[in-house]
Amino acid sequence: MSISQQVSDIVSSDLSLQKDIHRGLINHRALARYLIDKYDFDASLDAVISALRRIELEPLKEFDKKITGFFKDASISTRNNLVCFTLKKEALFLLPKIISKNIRIVTGTDEINLIVEKTKSETLHDIFSQYIIKTEKDLGEVSIRLAEEAAKTRGVMSRIANEISLNKINIEQLLISVPEFLIYVKDKDVIKTHEVLLGLSGS
Structure with a gap:
């Protein structure tokens, strides 16, 4: 992938960066240095500056409108008072015991997460006690369900994550089961996260 395409992809996935460039608030040279350091670009400073100057913001603004339109019909719901258990992979054989208990299960290469x-x-703790690596309490779930086309569109997931991050909210866990995105944050951040997602649709 060319340096121009890499720079364009980064800018197109970062709404706050687009806004600042459009308003003339960002110095191209300073931004180029930042991108080279952060993304370890194998390119000269002048090449990255040139790529930034070639970016056309109008197509990005049109893409932004398209993404915003996707969120207008989104269904958003929340849950509080959740617990996440991180287990050793060896606990896999015990999972059939809890399949019917309305539990979110995520299996990774070395660990299993149960939400x-x-x-x-307490019931899960008793079943998996010898396999528990860590326990996270006071979690909340914010579910956003989009139309299938929207959920599969490039840039949707990054828009969600960027907006949450810009509001200084830490995502503890993220599960994707198209067309639904399940975002786990601390209980205290659930309301704010819900408001952020509503804001994506202009609500």
């Missing part, structure tokens, strides 16, 4: 309501956490 469950606090009221059911």
Whole structure:
């Protein structure tokens, strides 16, 4: 991929960066240095500056309108008082015992994450006690369900993550089951996260 395409992709996925460039608030040379350091570009400073100057913001603005339109019909819901257990992979054989208990299960290469309501956490703790690596309490879930086309469109996930990050909210876990995105944050951040997602649609 050319340096121009790499720079364009970075800018197109970062709404705040687009806004600042459009308003003339960012010095191209300073931004080029930042991008080279952050993304370890194998390119000269002048090449990155040139790529930044070639970016046309109008297509990006049109793309932004398209993304915003996707969120207008989104369905958003929340849940509080959740617990996440991180387990050793060896606990895999015990999973059939909890399949019917409305638990979110995420299996990775070395670990398994179980996300469950606090009221059911003691039961899970008893079942998996010897395999628990860590336990995260006081989590909340914000679910956003989009149309299938929207969920598969490039830039949608980055828009969600960027907006949450810009509001100084840390995403603890993120599950994607198209067309639904499940975002896990601390309980105290659930309302703010919900408001951020509503804001994506202009609500």
